[in-house]
Amino acid sequence: MSKTLTLAVSVIAGLMLAACGGSNAPDPVAAEPTEVPASATVSATALVGYAAALPASETLEPLSIEKAMPPTSETDEPLPV
Amino acid sequence: MSHSISRAAPLLGAALLAACGWAGASSHREAPFIATVPKVDATDFYMFRSYEAGRSDYVTVIANYQPLQDAYGGPNYFQMDPNALYEIHIDNNGDAKEDLTFQFRFQNKLAGVALPIGGKSVAIPLIQAGQVANVNDANLNVGESYTVTVVRNGRRALPLGMVSNANGGSTTFAKPVDNIGTKTIPDYAGYAAKHVYSVNIPGCTTPAKMFVGQRQDPFAVNLGTIFDLVNAPLAVITNPALIGALPNTIGDKNTTTLAMEVHKSCLKKDETGDDVIGGWTTASLRQARLLNGAPPSGLQTSEKVGGAWVQVSRLGMPLVNEVVIGLKDKDKFNASKPGGDGQFIDYVTNPTLPALIEIALAIPGTAPTNFPRNDLVTTFLTGIKGLNQPKNVVASEMLRLNLAIPPVAFAQQNRLGVVGNILAGGSDNAGFPNGRRPKDDIVDISLVAMMGGLCVANGTTDALGFGAACNPSAVPLGATAFSLHDAVDQAVVPLLPGFPYLNTPIPGAQ
Numbered sequence: 001m002s003k004t005l006t007l008a009v010s011v012i013a014g015l016m017l018a019a020c021g022g023s024n025a026p027d028p029v030a031a032e033p034t035e036v037p038a039s040a041t042v043s044a045t046a047l048v049g050y051a052a053a054l055p056a057s058e059t060l061e062p063l064s065i066e067k068a069m070p071p072t073s074e075t076d077e078p079l080p081v
Numbered sequence: 082m083s084h085s086i087s088r089a090a091p092l093l094g095a096a097l098l099a100a101c102g103w104a105g106a107s108s109h110r111e112a113p114f115i116a117t118v119p120k121v122d123a124t125d126f127y128m129f130r131s132y133e134a135g136r137s138d139y140v141t142v143i144a145n146y147q148p149l150q151d152a153y154g155g156p157n158y159f160q161m162d163p164n165a166l167y168e169i170h171i172d173n174n175g176d177a178k179e180d181l182t183f184q185f186r187f188q189n190k191l192a193g194v195a196l197p198i199g200g201k202s203v204a205i206p207l208i209q210a211g212q213v214a215n216v217n218d219a220n221l222n223v224g225e226s227y228t229v230t231v232v233r234n235g236r237r238a239l240p241l242g243m244v245s246n247a248n249g250g251s252t253t254f255a256k257p258v259d260n261i262g263t264k265t266i267p268d269y270a271g272y273a274a275k276h277v278y279s280v281n282i283p284g285c286t287t288p289a290k291m292f293v294g295q296r297q298d299p300f301a302v303n304l305g306t307i308f309d310l311v312n313a314p315l316a317v318i319t320n321p322a323l324i325g326a327l328p329n330t331i332g333d334k335n336t337t338t339l340a341m342e343v344h345k346s347c348l349k350k351d352e353t354g355d356d357v358i359g360g361w362t363t364a365s366l367r368q369a370r371l372l373n374g375a376p377p378s379g380l381q382t383s384e385k386v387g388g389a390w391v392q393v394s395r396l397g398m399p400l401v402n403e404v405v406i407g408l409k410d411k412d413k414f415n416a417s418k419p420g421g422d423g424q425f426i427d428y429v430t431n432p433t434l435p436a437l438i439e440i441a442l443a444i445p446g447t448a449p450t451n452f453p454r455n456d457l458v459t460t461f462l463t464g465i466k467g468l469n470q471p472k473n474v475v476a477s478e479m480l481r482l483n484l485a486i487p488p489v490a491f492a493q494q495n496r497l498g499v500v501g502n503i504l505a506g507g508s509d510n511a512g513f514p515n516g517r518r519p520k521d522d523i524v525d526i527s528l529v530a531m532m533g534g535l536c537v538a539n540g541t542t543d544a545l546g547f548g549a550a551c552n553p554s555a556v557p558l559g560a561t562a563f564s565l566h567d568a569v570d571q572a573v574v575p576l577l578p579g580f581p582y583l584n585t586p587i588p589g590a591q
Contacts (some may be wrong), residue, residue: 037372043386044368051369062374070369070387075237076393078368 035064044071048079108396109148109304109331111403113412115394120162122173123366123396124148124336124361125300128360128480129516130407130488131342133579137488139289139581141425143340143519144362144396150259150295150335153589157205158259159295159337161187161409164386165366167339168236172479173350173357177420179463180350182242185339186292189257191380194222208258209330213266216255216275223380225256227293231283242283242292254278257294260335260397270585277580285347296583298490299519300575301329303567307524310441318566324525325570331586344385344395345484355448357464359417361397365390375409392416397486398461398481399512399523404434419477422462429458434531450535455549456535460514466546468499469515480514496522496572500529504563519582522571532562 040050047070100567110116110126127143131406145168147159161167166186170179193375194210196200211220229244229252243252250325257276260269306327307472317323348358368388376382395402395415405428406414414425430453439448463477469481489509497502498512498521513521533556541552556562575584 041082041387047369047387051371057562064377065371065373065376065378066386068385070367070371070373070385072367072387073389075239076389078236078389 028063032060034061034062035066036068041068041070044073044076045079047071048081061074092184096349096512106398110503112415113408115317115415116365118393119147120159121165121167121366121394122146122148123362123364123394125399125482126360126362126396127517127519128358128482129518130345130484130486130511132488132490132494132511132518133578133582136342137581139342140345140476140484141340141342141582143581143583144171144337145296145298145336145338145583146364147337148298148334149331149438150337151261151300152262152333152335152587153554155261155589156206158261158589159335160189160223160259161185161256161293161337161382162366164370164384165364166390167366168363169339169341170236170361170363171348172419173348173354175355175357175359175474177422177475177477178358178418179236180234181348182232182236183341184226184232184236184240186230187225187227188253190224190226192222192224194220197211209261209265212264213258213261213414214268214272216257221258222278223258224260226253227256228252228254229280233284242281242293244282244289246569247279247281247288254291254293258404259295260586260588264590266588268405269588273585282343282347284343284485287344287347289344289347290342290580292581293339294337295335295586296338296461296581297575297586298331298334299574299576299583300331300572301522301569302331302524303327304330304547305568306330307567311438313568313582319561319564320325321564323568324566325568325573327568329569329574335586338581338583342580349484355472355587356485357469357481358485359397359419359471359477359481361479363392363396364394365392366571367391388396389403392418399517400527401478404527405429405432407433408572420475422477425478426458428460430433430454432457435533439529447532447557449536449556451533451536451548451550451552454551456539456545456551459547460535465514466499468510481514486515488508491520491576491578494518494520496520496570497526498522500526511532519574519576520572522566524569524571525566528565528567529563532558532565534555534562537562 043045083326094098120299123146125145131139131141131142150159164183174537175178195204199508208223209220209224213220227416230240232238233243245252257273266272271584276294277290279288280291282289367386368391371385373383391416402411402414437447439445463474466482469483489511495505495509499510499515502509512518536551536556539547539551539555541547576582577584
């Protein structure tokens with residue numbers, strides 16, 4: 001086996017391993033959230049932090065806010081974002 | 082007129098023209114972010130000793146919101162945002178911090194008017210189900226109301242209490258529906274008048290008046306022409322005979338007014354306090370907003386908001402954020418407080434507007450050359466000594482009013498405010514920039530001022546104290562600067578003779 005062919009076989013084998021995950025078992029896939037988590041509304045800091053960290057998405061459906069109860073403050077200054 | 086004003090009068094008028102020029106006009110859709118949220122867009126702020134007969138010891142404060150309203154803008158029209166905070170601030174010791182704040186919060190309640198249709202009760206799509214004539218009229222499908230909280234010593238301090246109705250003590254006030262048209266509201270003036278309240282303010286022994294509702298926009302301006310590189314012949318806008326040659330481009334628009342008429346003693350720090358107060362308005366939104374992809378039935382259910390209030394609109398002296406602050410800093414200015422105005426100082430000491438006027442009118446070499454423009458800094462950020470400068474002033478942008486200067490009846494008011502009065506040799510020192518009245522022609526004052534009239538007035542002897550560099554040789558236009566105008570006359574805008582002063586709004590149909 002030439003050096004070139006040996007290298008090509010190694011690379012292809014690596015790609016196949018990567019593509020198959022190295023085994024026949026499927027990867028566990030985290031379910032996309034469907035609603036705003038309760039942890040996001042425990043405080044104004046948590047809410048602003050949650051909103052600031054939400055990634056922009058072109059494909060996801062909006063999260064339900066039915067149960068969300070955002071906290072408000074009449075005396076706090078805005079948090080830096 | 083005080084002695085100091087009297088001595089300076091001949092030059093001060095011209096000086097004020099120049100000083101206020103860069104600050105003159107209005108604030109409709111002036112910043113990138115605020116243009117996306119018109120319900121919290123402050124358009125004009127007025128503060129003046131009431132000139133209605135018998136009310137001269139009161140001060141009228143008006144904050145206008147929601148610009149360029151077309152009267153036919155149904156079916157929802159222009160309700161205020163229940164998720165916003167609208168505020169009027171008063172600084173009564175010159176330290177650039179609010180000492181008294183009135184906080185307006187709105188509630189819009191769906192009445193749920195439905196009609197029996199084929200055996201089913203079905204909700205109607207309109208905000209009215211018939212003629213409207215009374216407060217909380219049964220034919221209104223949306224009830225608009227508001228409360229006013231009074232806060233002292235810092236707007237985010239704990240509130241002192243609520244403004245209450247002098248008749249009955251309620252702290253919730255009905256707001257009139259907008260002027261849908263003459264078939265729905267045959268007597269809008271009479272209907273709106275039922276929403277002028279006599280109110281008690283915590284900490285104030287004298288009842289005040291209050292009105293919140295739609296009004297005809299009182300601001301007059303040749304708006305399109307100005308923003309189109311001043312698209313008018315120089316010969317027209319420098320001819321004093323043509324100050325009213327063109328129609329007011331926003332003369333067919335309405336706005337939403339928050340108005341209070343408060344005894345002047347309630348605005349001063351105390352009986353011996355400074356007679357000069359500063360005022361401005363702000364609007365704020367909650368810092369976080371969650372939008373609902375599946376809003377339930379109801380009114381404005383598509384959002385839930387939380388967090389602290391974030392200021393997104395600020396207005397004291399007119400047109401500052403419109404034509405003085407650079408585009409990149411307009412949102413920043415709207416979020417700022419007067420105490421931090423040092424960050425914007427370059428826009429005042431080295432204003433771009435005179436150079437833009439040079440370009441727009443093809444009159445190179447005509448902008449004033451006295452840099453830094455201490456004439457503008459002095460006049461605009463501190464008030465004029467002897468006129469409206471607080472005793473212990475901290476430089477900051479706000480509308481300043483000397484409560485000791487008596488009001489002048491409407492017919493005798495000079496349309497160019499203090500400047501025009503001095504040039505005319507009159508006795509009206511109750512106008513802009515000593516506060517601002519609806520009749521004061523801010524645009525014309527601004528144009529004159531921008532091109533250096535202040536330094537012409539300051540003369541070669543620094544008569545007004547704006548610095549030796551501020552003299553006629555720094556003003557290439559010379560006396561011609563005093564002839565500039567926008568060809569729209571503010572003084573002919575229809576107004577009411579008394580509180581709330583601003584005219585009945587234009588109906589959506591008639």
